[in-house]
Amino acid sequence: MTEPLDARPGTDAARVFDPVGVAWQPVSPRLTTVRLISAGVWLLLPFAGGVVAAVLSGLAGLWAIPAVVLAVGLWIAVVVPRQVRAWGYAERDDDLLIRKGVMFRTLVVVPYGRMQFVDVQAGPLDRWGGIARVQLHTASPGTDAAIPGLVPAEAARLRDRLAARGEAQLAGL
DSSP states (O other): OOOOOOOSTTSHHHHHHSOTTOOOEEOOTHHHHHHHHHHHHHHHHHHHHHHHHHHHHOOGGGGHHHHHHHHHHHHHHHHHHHHHHHOEEEEOSSEEEEEEOSSSOEEEEEEGGGEEEEEEEOOHHHHHHTOEEEEEEESOTTOOEEEEEEOHHHHHHHHHHHHHHHHHHHHTO
């Protein structure tokens, strides 16, 4: 019978998500600002609607709607900075590592030879915040290989480097 893995930092289970000798590159802290603004925009309508409904109806119980929306907004304000700090990527000789998550951690390993194409995306809020997202596409539709929150120069550099490494790996087949 095997013993359960100990998930504390420095143990075998923790090294599954933090391989030894890997130099992780963080994403830009600007991603925190962009995500918080986006969440605020989405929460503004239910908050305002709840306040208007409570004021116009005079029912005290309807004040629970804006209170819940505000609580969700506060929770998001606490969680998003931690999530952004958890994002990271590392380029190795044969593959790209992408990690994310605080409570539910994920480590994606994408071999350069499996990449089909790489694209860079930036919506209006991303462009305003000075960030972009690099998306890697592989033959597997289940691969979630994306790195958000990169400054545009780093996104372009990473796109070109990954495309070149992918072509070099495919040439060896």
